[in-house]
Amino acid sequence: MxxxxxxxxxxxxxxxxxxxxxxxxxxxxxxxxxxxxxxxxxxxxxxxxxxxxxxxxxxxxxxxxxxxxxxxxxxxxxxxxxxxxxxxxxxxxxxxxxxxxxxxxxxxxxxxxxxxxxxxxxxxxxxxxxxVRARTIMYNTKKVTPAELSTYEALGDPKWKGRLCLRTSGYIYNQSLIATLTRRHGEAHAEAIVRGWSQNQPTIINSDTKILEAIAAGQCDVGLTNHYYLARLVAKDPAFPVAPFWANQQTTGTHVNVxxxxxxxxxxxxxxxxxxxxxxxxxxxxxxxxxxxxxxxxxxxxxVNPIVARWGRFKQDDINIAAAGEFQAAATRLADRAGYK
Ligand SMILES: [Fe+2]
CATH class of the missing domain: 3.40.190.10 (Periplasmic binding protein-like II)
Known part of the structure:
Protein backbone atom coordinates (compact mmCIF):
# COMPACT_ATOMS: atom_id res chain seq x y z
CA MET A 1 0.00 0.00 0.00
CA VAL A 132 -18.63 -2.73 18.64
CA ARG A 133 -16.21 -0.54 20.55
CA ALA A 134 -16.82 0.41 24.17
CA ARG A 135 -15.64 3.83 25.33
CA THR A 136 -15.20 3.41 29.02
CA ILE A 137 -13.20 4.32 32.12
CA MET A 138 -9.58 3.19 32.15
CA TYR A 139 -7.61 3.16 35.40
CA ASN A 140 -4.11 2.56 36.70
CA THR A 141 -4.32 -0.80 38.48
CA LYS A 142 -1.58 0.17 40.95
CA LYS A 143 -3.18 3.43 42.03
CA VAL A 144 -6.93 2.98 41.73
CA THR A 145 -9.29 0.20 42.82
CA PRO A 146 -12.49 -0.64 40.95
CA ALA A 147 -14.42 0.21 44.14
CA GLU A 148 -13.51 3.88 43.60
CA LEU A 149 -15.15 3.89 40.18
CA SER A 150 -18.77 3.76 39.04
CA THR A 151 -20.03 6.03 36.27
CA TYR A 152 -19.06 8.60 33.63
CA GLU A 153 -20.82 11.13 35.84
CA ALA A 154 -18.68 10.24 38.86
CA LEU A 155 -15.49 11.23 37.01
CA GLY A 156 -16.68 14.73 37.89
CA ASP A 157 -16.15 14.02 41.58
CA PRO A 158 -13.52 16.40 43.03
CA LYS A 159 -11.46 13.38 44.12
CA TRP A 160 -10.34 13.06 40.48
CA LYS A 161 -9.10 16.64 40.25
CA GLY A 162 -5.81 16.66 38.33
CA ARG A 163 -5.98 12.86 37.96
CA LEU A 164 -8.03 12.61 34.76
CA CYS A 165 -6.79 12.31 31.15
CA LEU A 166 -9.18 12.97 28.25
CA ARG A 167 -9.09 13.55 24.52
CA THR A 168 -10.52 16.81 23.20
CA SER A 169 -14.30 17.22 23.27
CA GLY A 170 -14.30 17.77 19.49
CA TYR A 171 -12.90 14.34 18.67
CA ILE A 172 -15.63 12.17 17.10
CA TYR A 173 -15.36 9.41 19.76
CA ASN A 174 -16.00 11.91 22.56
CA GLN A 175 -18.64 13.78 20.56
CA SER A 176 -20.50 10.49 20.19
CA LEU A 177 -20.14 9.69 23.89
CA ILE A 178 -21.44 13.11 24.92
CA ALA A 179 -24.18 12.92 22.28
CA THR A 180 -25.52 9.65 23.68
CA LEU A 181 -25.30 11.04 27.23
CA THR A 182 -27.37 13.97 25.94
CA ARG A 183 -29.93 11.61 24.41
CA ARG A 184 -30.07 9.70 27.71
CA HIS A 185 -30.20 12.53 30.22
CA GLY A 186 -31.18 15.68 28.34
CA GLU A 187 -28.95 18.61 27.54
CA ALA A 188 -28.86 20.21 31.02
CA HIS A 189 -27.89 17.01 32.83
CA ALA A 190 -25.33 16.05 30.17
CA GLU A 191 -23.82 19.51 30.46
CA ALA A 192 -23.53 19.08 34.23
CA ILE A 193 -21.68 15.76 33.70
CA VAL A 194 -19.24 17.33 31.26
CA ARG A 195 -18.78 20.37 33.51
CA GLY A 196 -17.77 18.00 36.30
CA TRP A 197 -15.00 16.54 34.10
CA SER A 198 -13.94 19.99 33.03
CA GLN A 199 -13.73 21.24 36.61
CA ASN A 200 -11.33 18.42 37.38
CA GLN A 201 -8.88 20.10 35.00
CA PRO A 202 -8.25 17.07 32.79
CA THR A 203 -4.98 16.66 30.95
CA ILE A 204 -5.93 16.74 27.27
CA ILE A 205 -4.07 14.19 25.18
CA ASN A 206 -5.13 13.69 21.59
CA SER A 207 -4.64 9.95 21.23
CA ASP A 208 -6.37 7.07 23.01
CA THR A 209 -3.12 5.11 23.05
CA LYS A 210 -1.20 8.03 24.54
CA ILE A 211 -3.88 8.44 27.22
CA LEU A 212 -3.41 4.78 28.20
CA GLU A 213 0.36 5.23 28.25
CA ALA A 214 -0.04 8.34 30.40
CA ILE A 215 -2.22 6.37 32.84
CA ALA A 216 0.34 3.54 32.92
CA ALA A 217 3.13 6.06 33.57
CA GLY A 218 1.20 7.63 36.46
CA GLN A 219 0.76 10.96 34.69
CA CYS A 220 -2.95 10.53 35.34
CA ASP A 221 -4.88 7.83 37.19
CA VAL A 222 -8.05 7.54 35.14
CA GLY A 223 -9.21 8.34 31.62
CA LEU A 224 -11.72 7.54 28.91
CA THR A 225 -10.70 5.54 25.85
CA ASN A 226 -11.99 2.90 23.47
CA HIS A 227 -11.37 -0.60 24.81
CA TYR A 228 -9.44 -1.95 21.79
CA TYR A 229 -6.56 0.49 22.25
CA LEU A 230 -5.95 -1.11 25.64
CA ALA A 231 -6.25 -4.59 24.10
CA ARG A 232 -3.49 -3.74 21.61
CA LEU A 233 -1.20 -2.60 24.43
CA VAL A 234 -1.99 -5.63 26.59
CA ALA A 235 -1.35 -7.94 23.62
CA LYS A 236 2.19 -6.55 23.48
CA ASP A 237 2.69 -6.36 27.25
CA PRO A 238 0.42 -8.53 29.43
CA ALA A 239 1.67 -6.65 32.53
CA PHE A 240 0.54 -3.25 31.19
CA PRO A 241 -0.85 -1.68 34.41
CA VAL A 242 -4.16 -0.37 33.08
CA ALA A 243 -7.58 -2.04 33.20
CA PRO A 244 -11.02 -1.13 31.91
CA PHE A 245 -13.84 -0.38 34.29
CA TRP A 246 -17.25 -0.93 32.73
CA ALA A 247 -19.01 2.37 33.37
CA ASN A 248 -22.64 2.76 34.44
CA GLN A 249 -23.37 -0.94 34.97
CA GLN A 250 -25.94 -0.19 37.69
CA THR A 251 -27.63 2.42 35.54
CA THR A 252 -27.64 3.08 31.79
CA GLY A 253 -24.80 0.79 30.65
CA THR A 254 -21.43 1.45 29.06
CA HIS A 255 -21.35 3.68 25.97
CA VAL A 256 -20.71 1.70 22.82
CA ASN A 257 -20.12 2.78 19.27
CA VAL A 258 -19.62 0.87 16.04
CA VAL A 304 -14.98 -12.57 21.23
CA ASN A 305 -11.18 -12.23 21.04
CA PRO A 306 -9.59 -13.94 24.11
CA ILE A 307 -7.77 -10.80 25.33
CA VAL A 308 -10.99 -8.84 25.28
CA ALA A 309 -13.02 -11.77 26.65
CA ARG A 310 -10.86 -11.69 29.78
CA TRP A 311 -12.43 -8.36 30.74
CA GLY A 312 -15.80 -10.05 31.12
CA ARG A 313 -19.23 -9.28 29.85
CA PHE A 314 -20.81 -5.90 30.41
CA LYS A 315 -24.10 -4.15 29.90
CA GLN A 316 -24.10 -1.90 26.83
CA ASP A 317 -26.05 1.32 26.76
CA ASP A 318 -28.79 0.14 24.42
CA ILE A 319 -29.82 3.56 23.23
CA ASN A 320 -29.86 3.57 19.42
CA ILE A 321 -26.44 4.81 18.35
CA ALA A 322 -28.00 7.03 15.70
CA ALA A 323 -28.08 9.38 18.71
CA ALA A 324 -24.35 9.90 18.14
CA GLY A 325 -25.27 11.80 14.99
CA GLU A 326 -28.61 13.27 16.02
CA PHE A 327 -27.16 14.90 19.14
CA GLN A 328 -23.72 15.70 17.78
CA ALA A 329 -24.36 19.43 17.40
CA ALA A 330 -25.93 19.65 20.87
CA ALA A 331 -22.95 17.74 22.30
CA THR A 332 -20.49 20.18 20.75
CA ARG A 333 -22.40 23.18 22.09
CA LEU A 334 -22.75 21.86 25.61
CA ALA A 335 -19.10 20.77 25.85
CA ASP A 336 -18.19 24.30 24.84
CA ARG A 337 -20.47 25.82 27.49
CA ALA A 338 -19.04 23.43 30.08
CA GLY A 339 -15.50 24.62 29.30
CA TYR A 340 -14.34 21.22 28.01
CA LYS A 341 -11.91 21.94 25.18
FE1 LIG B 1 -10.12 4.04 16.83
Whole structure:
Protein backbone atom coordinates (compact mmCIF):
# COMPACT_ATOMS: atom_id res chain seq x y z
CA MET A 1 0.00 0.00 0.00
CA UNK A 2 1.29 3.45 -0.77
CA UNK A 3 -0.18 6.87 -0.22
CA UNK A 4 -0.77 8.98 -3.29
CA UNK A 5 -2.43 12.31 -3.84
CA UNK A 6 -5.39 12.52 -6.16
CA UNK A 7 -6.73 15.80 -7.38
CA UNK A 8 -10.48 15.72 -7.65
CA UNK A 9 -12.56 18.76 -8.51
CA UNK A 10 -9.87 20.93 -7.05
CA UNK A 11 -9.87 18.97 -3.79
CA UNK A 12 -6.60 17.24 -3.00
CA UNK A 13 -7.54 13.88 -1.57
CA UNK A 14 -4.98 11.71 0.20
CA UNK A 15 -5.73 8.09 -0.47
CA UNK A 16 -4.19 4.77 0.28
CA UNK A 17 -4.89 2.31 -2.50
CA UNK A 18 -5.01 -1.41 -1.94
CA UNK A 19 -4.36 -4.23 -4.33
CA UNK A 20 -3.37 -2.07 -7.28
CA UNK A 21 -6.97 -0.94 -7.55
CA UNK A 22 -6.20 2.38 -9.21
CA UNK A 23 -3.37 3.79 -11.20
CA UNK A 24 -1.92 6.92 -9.64
CA UNK A 25 -3.89 9.96 -10.67
CA UNK A 26 -6.67 7.98 -12.37
CA UNK A 27 -10.32 7.97 -11.49
CA UNK A 28 -11.83 4.60 -10.60
CA UNK A 29 -12.65 2.47 -13.62
CA UNK A 30 -16.30 1.46 -13.93
CA UNK A 31 -16.98 -1.62 -11.85
CA UNK A 32 -17.00 -4.92 -13.63
CA UNK A 33 -20.22 -6.85 -13.53
CA UNK A 34 -21.08 -7.87 -10.05
CA UNK A 35 -17.91 -6.56 -8.42
CA UNK A 36 -18.40 -4.70 -5.14
CA UNK A 37 -16.42 -1.51 -4.70
CA UNK A 38 -15.85 -0.39 -1.11
CA UNK A 39 -14.84 3.05 0.02
CA UNK A 40 -13.26 2.26 3.35
CA UNK A 41 -12.24 4.48 6.23
CA UNK A 42 -11.83 1.50 8.52
CA UNK A 43 -8.31 0.14 8.54
CA UNK A 44 -8.20 -2.79 10.94
CA UNK A 45 -7.14 -5.75 8.80
CA UNK A 46 -10.52 -6.74 7.40
CA UNK A 47 -9.04 -8.45 4.34
CA UNK A 48 -9.52 -12.02 5.65
CA UNK A 49 -13.28 -11.44 5.89
CA UNK A 50 -13.38 -9.98 2.37
CA UNK A 51 -11.38 -12.89 1.00
CA UNK A 52 -13.74 -15.35 2.67
CA UNK A 53 -16.67 -13.55 1.00
CA UNK A 54 -15.09 -13.81 -2.46
CA UNK A 55 -14.28 -17.46 -1.88
CA UNK A 56 -17.84 -18.21 -0.84
CA UNK A 57 -19.71 -16.18 -3.46
CA UNK A 58 -17.28 -15.65 -6.33
CA UNK A 59 -18.00 -11.92 -6.06
CA UNK A 60 -14.86 -9.78 -6.37
CA UNK A 61 -14.19 -6.86 -4.07
CA UNK A 62 -12.19 -3.72 -4.70
CA UNK A 63 -11.24 -1.42 -1.85
CA UNK A 64 -10.36 2.24 -1.88
CA UNK A 65 -8.95 3.32 1.46
CA UNK A 66 -8.87 6.84 2.88
CA UNK A 67 -9.97 8.89 5.87
CA UNK A 68 -13.65 9.32 6.66
CA UNK A 69 -13.54 12.92 5.45
CA UNK A 70 -11.92 11.92 2.18
CA UNK A 71 -14.40 9.12 1.48
CA UNK A 72 -17.31 11.40 2.34
CA UNK A 73 -16.12 14.21 0.06
CA UNK A 74 -15.36 11.79 -2.72
CA UNK A 75 -18.81 10.20 -2.60
CA UNK A 76 -20.41 13.62 -2.56
CA UNK A 77 -18.34 14.94 -5.46
CA UNK A 78 -18.86 11.83 -7.59
CA UNK A 79 -22.63 11.79 -7.09
CA UNK A 80 -24.38 9.27 -9.33
CA UNK A 81 -21.08 8.57 -11.17
CA UNK A 82 -19.50 7.01 -8.10
CA UNK A 83 -18.08 3.51 -8.55
CA UNK A 84 -18.60 2.87 -4.82
CA UNK A 85 -21.21 0.33 -3.75
CA UNK A 86 -20.41 0.32 -0.04
CA UNK A 87 -19.18 2.91 2.44
CA UNK A 88 -17.35 1.37 5.39
CA UNK A 89 -16.31 3.63 8.24
CA UNK A 90 -15.90 3.98 11.98
CA UNK A 91 -18.24 5.75 14.41
CA UNK A 92 -22.01 5.97 14.21
CA UNK A 93 -21.66 9.76 14.06
CA UNK A 94 -19.89 9.43 10.70
CA UNK A 95 -22.42 6.90 9.36
CA UNK A 96 -25.29 9.13 10.46
CA UNK A 97 -23.70 12.12 8.71
CA UNK A 98 -23.30 10.11 5.49
CA UNK A 99 -26.95 9.02 5.63
CA UNK A 100 -28.13 12.55 6.28
CA UNK A 101 -26.10 13.81 3.31
CA UNK A 102 -27.99 11.32 1.11
CA UNK A 103 -24.91 9.20 0.41
CA UNK A 104 -26.49 5.93 1.58
CA UNK A 105 -29.66 4.04 0.67
CA UNK A 106 -32.11 2.02 2.70
CA UNK A 107 -31.85 -1.73 2.53
CA UNK A 108 -34.49 -4.30 3.30
CA UNK A 109 -32.82 -7.30 4.90
CA UNK A 110 -34.39 -9.65 7.44
CA UNK A 111 -30.94 -11.25 7.73
CA UNK A 112 -29.24 -8.02 8.86
CA UNK A 113 -32.10 -7.36 11.25
CA UNK A 114 -31.78 -10.84 12.73
CA UNK A 115 -27.98 -10.77 13.00
CA UNK A 116 -27.48 -7.29 14.43
CA UNK A 117 -29.06 -5.84 17.61
CA UNK A 118 -31.51 -3.01 16.92
CA UNK A 119 -29.56 -0.38 18.89
CA UNK A 120 -26.49 -0.90 16.67
CA UNK A 121 -28.14 -0.08 13.34
CA UNK A 122 -29.91 2.85 11.71
CA UNK A 123 -33.66 2.67 12.46
CA UNK A 124 -34.17 3.42 8.73
CA UNK A 125 -31.60 0.73 7.71
CA UNK A 126 -29.32 3.04 5.71
CA UNK A 127 -26.32 1.73 7.69
CA UNK A 128 -25.55 -1.04 10.13
CA UNK A 129 -22.96 -1.45 12.86
CA UNK A 130 -20.69 -4.45 12.27
CA UNK A 131 -18.27 -4.22 15.18
CA VAL A 132 -18.63 -2.73 18.64
CA ARG A 133 -16.21 -0.54 20.55
CA ALA A 134 -16.82 0.41 24.17
CA ARG A 135 -15.64 3.83 25.33
CA THR A 136 -15.20 3.41 29.02
CA ILE A 137 -13.20 4.32 32.12
CA MET A 138 -9.58 3.19 32.15
CA TYR A 139 -7.61 3.16 35.40
CA ASN A 140 -4.11 2.56 36.70
CA THR A 141 -4.32 -0.80 38.48
CA LYS A 142 -1.58 0.17 40.95
CA LYS A 143 -3.18 3.43 42.03
CA VAL A 144 -6.93 2.98 41.73
CA THR A 145 -9.29 0.20 42.82
CA PRO A 146 -12.49 -0.64 40.95
CA ALA A 147 -14.42 0.21 44.14
CA GLU A 148 -13.51 3.88 43.60
CA LEU A 149 -15.15 3.89 40.18
CA SER A 150 -18.77 3.76 39.04
CA THR A 151 -20.03 6.03 36.27
CA TYR A 152 -19.06 8.60 33.63
CA GLU A 153 -20.82 11.13 35.84
CA ALA A 154 -18.68 10.24 38.86
CA LEU A 155 -15.49 11.23 37.01
CA GLY A 156 -16.68 14.73 37.89
CA ASP A 157 -16.15 14.02 41.58
CA PRO A 158 -13.52 16.40 43.03
CA LYS A 159 -11.46 13.38 44.12
CA TRP A 160 -10.34 13.06 40.48
CA LYS A 161 -9.10 16.64 40.25
CA GLY A 162 -5.81 16.66 38.33
CA ARG A 163 -5.98 12.86 37.96
CA LEU A 164 -8.03 12.61 34.76
CA CYS A 165 -6.79 12.31 31.15
CA LEU A 166 -9.18 12.97 28.25
CA ARG A 167 -9.09 13.55 24.52
CA THR A 168 -10.52 16.81 23.20
CA SER A 169 -14.30 17.22 23.27
CA GLY A 170 -14.30 17.77 19.49
CA TYR A 171 -12.90 14.34 18.67
CA ILE A 172 -15.63 12.17 17.10
CA TYR A 173 -15.36 9.41 19.76
CA ASN A 174 -16.00 11.91 22.56
CA GLN A 175 -18.64 13.78 20.56
CA SER A 176 -20.50 10.49 20.19
CA LEU A 177 -20.14 9.69 23.89
CA ILE A 178 -21.44 13.11 24.92
CA ALA A 179 -24.18 12.92 22.28
CA THR A 180 -25.52 9.65 23.68
CA LEU A 181 -25.30 11.04 27.23
CA THR A 182 -27.37 13.97 25.94
CA ARG A 183 -29.93 11.61 24.41
CA ARG A 184 -30.07 9.70 27.71
CA HIS A 185 -30.20 12.53 30.22
CA GLY A 186 -31.18 15.68 28.34
CA GLU A 187 -28.95 18.61 27.54
CA ALA A 188 -28.86 20.21 31.02
CA HIS A 189 -27.89 17.01 32.83
CA ALA A 190 -25.33 16.05 30.17
CA GLU A 191 -23.82 19.51 30.46
CA ALA A 192 -23.53 19.08 34.23
CA ILE A 193 -21.68 15.76 33.70
CA VAL A 194 -19.24 17.33 31.26
CA ARG A 195 -18.78 20.37 33.51
CA GLY A 196 -17.77 18.00 36.30
CA TRP A 197 -15.00 16.54 34.10
CA SER A 198 -13.94 19.99 33.03
CA GLN A 199 -13.73 21.24 36.61
CA ASN A 200 -11.33 18.42 37.38
CA GLN A 201 -8.88 20.10 35.00
CA PRO A 202 -8.25 17.07 32.79
CA THR A 203 -4.98 16.66 30.95
CA ILE A 204 -5.93 16.74 27.27
CA ILE A 205 -4.07 14.19 25.18
CA ASN A 206 -5.13 13.69 21.59
CA SER A 207 -4.64 9.95 21.23
CA ASP A 208 -6.37 7.07 23.01
CA THR A 209 -3.12 5.11 23.05
CA LYS A 210 -1.20 8.03 24.54
CA ILE A 211 -3.88 8.44 27.22
CA LEU A 212 -3.41 4.78 28.20
CA GLU A 213 0.36 5.23 28.25
CA ALA A 214 -0.04 8.34 30.40
CA ILE A 215 -2.22 6.37 32.84
CA ALA A 216 0.34 3.54 32.92
CA ALA A 217 3.13 6.06 33.57
CA GLY A 218 1.20 7.63 36.46
CA GLN A 219 0.76 10.96 34.69
CA CYS A 220 -2.95 10.53 35.34
CA ASP A 221 -4.88 7.83 37.19
CA VAL A 222 -8.05 7.54 35.14
CA GLY A 223 -9.21 8.34 31.62
CA LEU A 224 -11.72 7.54 28.91
CA THR A 225 -10.70 5.54 25.85
CA ASN A 226 -11.99 2.90 23.47
CA HIS A 227 -11.37 -0.60 24.81
CA TYR A 228 -9.44 -1.95 21.79
CA TYR A 229 -6.56 0.49 22.25
CA LEU A 230 -5.95 -1.11 25.64
CA ALA A 231 -6.25 -4.59 24.10
CA ARG A 232 -3.49 -3.74 21.61
CA LEU A 233 -1.20 -2.60 24.43
CA VAL A 234 -1.99 -5.63 26.59
CA ALA A 235 -1.35 -7.94 23.62
CA LYS A 236 2.19 -6.55 23.48
CA ASP A 237 2.69 -6.36 27.25
CA PRO A 238 0.42 -8.53 29.43
CA ALA A 239 1.67 -6.65 32.53
CA PHE A 240 0.54 -3.25 31.19
CA PRO A 241 -0.85 -1.68 34.41
CA VAL A 242 -4.16 -0.37 33.08
CA ALA A 243 -7.58 -2.04 33.20
CA PRO A 244 -11.02 -1.13 31.91
CA PHE A 245 -13.84 -0.38 34.29
CA TRP A 246 -17.25 -0.93 32.73
CA ALA A 247 -19.01 2.37 33.37
CA ASN A 248 -22.64 2.76 34.44
CA GLN A 249 -23.37 -0.94 34.97
CA GLN A 250 -25.94 -0.19 37.69
CA THR A 251 -27.63 2.42 35.54
CA THR A 252 -27.64 3.08 31.79
CA GLY A 253 -24.80 0.79 30.65
CA THR A 254 -21.43 1.45 29.06
CA HIS A 255 -21.35 3.68 25.97
CA VAL A 256 -20.71 1.70 22.82
CA ASN A 257 -20.12 2.78 19.27
CA VAL A 258 -19.62 0.87 16.04
CA UNK A 259 -17.67 0.56 12.88
CA UNK A 260 -20.19 -0.12 10.20
CA UNK A 261 -21.28 0.16 6.63
CA UNK A 262 -24.04 1.12 4.27
CA UNK A 263 -24.91 0.62 0.62
CA UNK A 264 -24.19 3.83 -1.28
CA UNK A 265 -27.08 5.80 -2.76
CA UNK A 266 -25.83 5.25 -6.32
CA UNK A 267 -24.48 1.70 -5.97
CA UNK A 268 -24.16 -0.06 -9.32
CA UNK A 269 -24.07 -3.49 -7.68
CA UNK A 270 -26.66 -3.03 -5.02
CA UNK A 271 -27.63 -6.70 -4.70
CA UNK A 272 -24.05 -7.88 -4.23
CA UNK A 273 -23.30 -4.99 -1.87
CA UNK A 274 -26.16 -6.14 0.32
CA UNK A 275 -24.90 -9.73 0.09
CA UNK A 276 -21.55 -8.51 1.39
CA UNK A 277 -23.13 -6.71 4.35
CA UNK A 278 -25.21 -9.79 5.15
CA UNK A 279 -22.11 -11.96 5.00
CA UNK A 280 -20.18 -9.56 7.26
CA UNK A 281 -22.98 -9.78 9.83
CA UNK A 282 -22.83 -13.59 9.95
CA UNK A 283 -21.10 -15.19 12.98
CA UNK A 284 -18.37 -16.66 10.77
CA UNK A 285 -17.35 -13.33 9.22
CA UNK A 286 -18.03 -11.35 12.38
CA UNK A 287 -15.33 -13.18 14.26
CA UNK A 288 -12.76 -12.45 11.54
CA UNK A 289 -13.90 -8.91 11.10
CA UNK A 290 -13.86 -7.95 14.78
CA UNK A 291 -10.98 -10.07 15.98
CA UNK A 292 -8.04 -8.41 14.26
CA UNK A 293 -8.86 -5.02 15.72
CA UNK A 294 -9.85 -6.39 19.18
CA UNK A 295 -13.39 -5.14 18.69
CA UNK A 296 -16.54 -6.91 19.86
CA UNK A 297 -18.59 -8.56 17.15
CA UNK A 298 -21.94 -6.78 16.78
CA UNK A 299 -23.59 -10.17 16.28
CA UNK A 300 -23.94 -11.68 19.77
CA UNK A 301 -23.58 -15.19 18.29
CA UNK A 302 -19.95 -14.57 17.29
CA UNK A 303 -16.96 -15.35 19.51
CA VAL A 304 -14.98 -12.57 21.23
CA ASN A 305 -11.18 -12.23 21.04
CA PRO A 306 -9.59 -13.94 24.11
CA ILE A 307 -7.77 -10.80 25.33
CA VAL A 308 -10.99 -8.84 25.28
CA ALA A 309 -13.02 -11.77 26.65
CA ARG A 310 -10.86 -11.69 29.78
CA TRP A 311 -12.43 -8.36 30.74
CA GLY A 312 -15.80 -10.05 31.12
CA ARG A 313 -19.23 -9.28 29.85
CA PHE A 314 -20.81 -5.90 30.41
CA LYS A 315 -24.10 -4.15 29.90
CA GLN A 316 -24.10 -1.90 26.83
CA ASP A 317 -26.05 1.32 26.76
CA ASP A 318 -28.79 0.14 24.42
CA ILE A 319 -29.82 3.56 23.23
CA ASN A 320 -29.86 3.57 19.42
CA ILE A 321 -26.44 4.81 18.35
CA ALA A 322 -28.00 7.03 15.70
CA ALA A 323 -28.08 9.38 18.71
CA ALA A 324 -24.35 9.90 18.14
CA GLY A 325 -25.27 11.80 14.99
CA GLU A 326 -28.61 13.27 16.02
CA PHE A 327 -27.16 14.90 19.14
CA GLN A 328 -23.72 15.70 17.78
CA ALA A 329 -24.36 19.43 17.40
CA ALA A 330 -25.93 19.65 20.87
CA ALA A 331 -22.95 17.74 22.30
CA THR A 332 -20.49 20.18 20.75
CA ARG A 333 -22.40 23.18 22.09
CA LEU A 334 -22.75 21.86 25.61
CA ALA A 335 -19.10 20.77 25.85
CA ASP A 336 -18.19 24.30 24.84
CA ARG A 337 -20.47 25.82 27.49
CA ALA A 338 -19.04 23.43 30.08
CA GLY A 339 -15.50 24.62 29.30
CA TYR A 340 -14.34 21.22 28.01
CA LYS A 341 -11.91 21.94 25.18
FE1 LIG B 1 -10.12 4.04 16.83
Missing amino acids: RPIRLGFRGVAVGLILTGGFLAAGALPAPAQTGEVVIYSARHYGQEPAFEAFTKKTGIQIKILNGSTGEMFERLRAEGDRTPADVLLTVDAGNLWNAARAGLLQKVDSPELQANLPAHLRDPEMRWVGLT SGAGVTAHAKNRANALKLLEFLSSPEAQQMFADVGFEYPANPQAA
